[in-house]
Amino acid sequence: MRRTFPLGVFHPGTSLLHRIPAGPKLGLLFAYGVVALVLRGPWTALGTLAFSLLLAAWARIPPRTLLRGLRPIVLIAVFIGAFQVWQRGWPAAVEVVATIVALVVAATVFTATTPIDEMLDAITRGLRPFRRLGVNPDKVALAFSLMLRAIPDVLALAHETRDAARARGLERNPRALLVPMALRTVAHAQATGDALTARGIGDD
Amino acid sequence: MAHIELDHVSVTAPGGGADDDVEILHDVSVRLTEHRVALIGGNGSGKSTLARLVNGLVSPSAGRVVVDDLDVASDGAAVRRRVGFVFTNPAAQLVMPTCAEDIALSLRKLVPDKDARRARAVAVLDEFGLGHLADTTVHALSGGQQQLLALAGVLAIEPSIVVADEPTTLLDLRNSAIVAERLFALEQQLVLVTHDLELAARCDRALVVEDGRVAFDGPAAEAVAHYRASVSTP
Numbered sequence: 001m002r003r004t005f006p007l008g009v010f011h012p013g014t015s016l017l018h019r020i021p022a023g024p025k026l027g028l029l030f031a032y033g034v035v036a037l038v039l040r041g042p043w044t045a046l047g048t049l050a051f052s053l054l055l056a057a058w059a060r061i062p063p064r065t066l067l068r069g070l071r072p073i074v075l076i077a078v079f080i081g082a083f084q085v086w087q088r089g090w091p092a093a094v095e096v097v098a099t100i101v102a103l104v105v106a107a108t109v110f111t112a113t114t115p116i117d118e119m120l121d122a123i124t125r126g127l128r129p130f131r132r133l134g135v136n137p138d139k140v141a142l143a144f145s146l147m148l149r150a151i152p153d154v155l156a157l158a159h160e161t162r163d164a165a166r167a168r169g170l171e172r173n174p175r176a177l178l179v180p181m182a183l184r185t186v187a188h189a190q191a192t193g194d195a196l197t198a199r200g201i202g203d204d
Numbered sequence: 205m206a207h208i209e210l211d212h213v214s215v216t217a218p219g220g221g222a223d224d225d226v227e228i229l230h231d232v233s234v235r236l237t238e239h240r241v242a243l244i245g246g247n248g249s250g251k252s253t254l255a256r257l258v259n260g261l262v263s264p265s266a267g268r269v270v271v272d273d274l275d276v277a278s279d280g281a282a283v284r285r286r287v288g289f290v291f292t293n294p295a296a297q298l299v300m301p302t303c304a305e306d307i308a309l310s311l312r313k314l315v316p317d318k319d320a321r322r323a324r325a326v327a328v329l330d331e332f333g334l335g336h337l338a339d340t341t342v343h344a345l346s347g348g349q350q351q352l353l354a355l356a357g358v359l360a361i362e363p364s365i366v367v368a369d370e371p372t373t374l375l376d377l378r379n380s381a382i383v384a385e386r387l388f389a390l391e392q393q394l395v396l397v398t399h400d401l402e403l404a405a406r407c408d409r410a411l412v413v414e415d416g417r418v419a420f421d422g423p424a425a426e427a428v429a430h431y432r433a434s435v436s437t438p
Contacts, residue, residue, distance in 0.1 A: 145300060149300060192299055
């Protein structure tokens with residue numbers, strides 16, 4: 001069965017965050033990311049995380065949905081945190097992990113409050129000046145949206161691959177997990193490419 | 205009615221070794237003008253490859269594919285505007301997160317205004333009984349709903365030909381019937397790749413594809429009978 005993940009999925013709503021146009025909102029997300037990375041210290045990072053969680057609550061993203069979506073990121077964050085504790089101590093670990101989770105939550109709030117169509121238009125508008133340099137804004141915008149769409153797909157493939165390995169008693173065999181996962185991800189990318197070609201997207 | 209012409213078309217793909225190309229289709233020449241044409245045959249016979257030639261998803265290694273007087277090799281973009289393609293697995297065809305966004309993607313060239321595009325997308329979904337799911341993530345849909353959404357996305361651009369590659373294979377009986385009825389209600393020319401011989405028999409013409417060749421081409425009932433006989437012969 002397919003699982004649902006909040007990252008990349010729009011949640012309709014009427015909050016102020018939903019009403020801010022996609023372009024300015026993307027700019028704010030970028031600025032927020034820069035500020036979160038520039039500010040130092042574990043307490044500041046924890047404050048940033050708290051602020052991101054407040055944004056998620058404001059956007060009315062159900063906490064359970066948010067936590068379910070963050071689960072894979074939390075696993076990575078724990079791994080990074082353990083490495084930071086070992087190398088630089090607890091304060092640095094808290095700072096790095098809190099900043100990563102804060103930015104992922106903020107990105108989730110952005111995608112949850114912005115319809116993909118508006119996001120595509122905003123990215124296309126923003127990149128229009130770069131057309132002279134050979135950049136195709138439509139293709140870049142489409143690549144962004146495909147990336148967001150691919151996140152739940154690839155996670156679902158990972159779950160299916162793990163289940164298949166478990167069914168054969170191979171859940172502890174990295175090769176039984178990584179090789180089929182890589183092959184299925186490439187096959188998925190090819191299928192997506194075929195679908196885009198069939199719909200005439202990228203023909204112009 | 206639209207027409208599709210394959211003129212001495214062969215398709216090869218690289219094999220396992222350095223020089224051994226595998227021939228998937230061999231010297232196929234057909235002209236399809238009927239309203240509904242079925243392609244039937246065993247797994248790996250080449251029928252899906254034949255269907256994919258029609259909108260340029262597969263390129264011939266020899267010969268020519270022409271759709272409504274447009275050569276697929278040189279006028280691919282124009283052909284794809286005329287030919288809608290429905291895949292076996294709808295999940296692979298749906299490339300946007302929500303139903304309305306996926307239909308809107310198809311409409312981006314046709315309807316430049318964002319609000320008008322959204323309204324048109326919802327109207328298309330309504331036609332397929334999916335209007336209430338406009339803002340639902342495509343992951344949350346059942347297989348039948350996903351296939352209907354994929355079909356809606358194809359028909360949104362008003363193609364003159366619809367090619368459907370085993371569109372009911374992954375569906376349960378009820379959803380299979382719903383999708384089949386939608387396909388057979390189309391005014392457009394339909395090229396249907398299927399293992400469902402009852403569906404194939406409802407078409408105006410059927411081609412039996414075996415080992416990369418058209419083994420039988422004629423009225424659907426006769427083609428189905430030929431295929432059944434060839435399968436039951438040891």
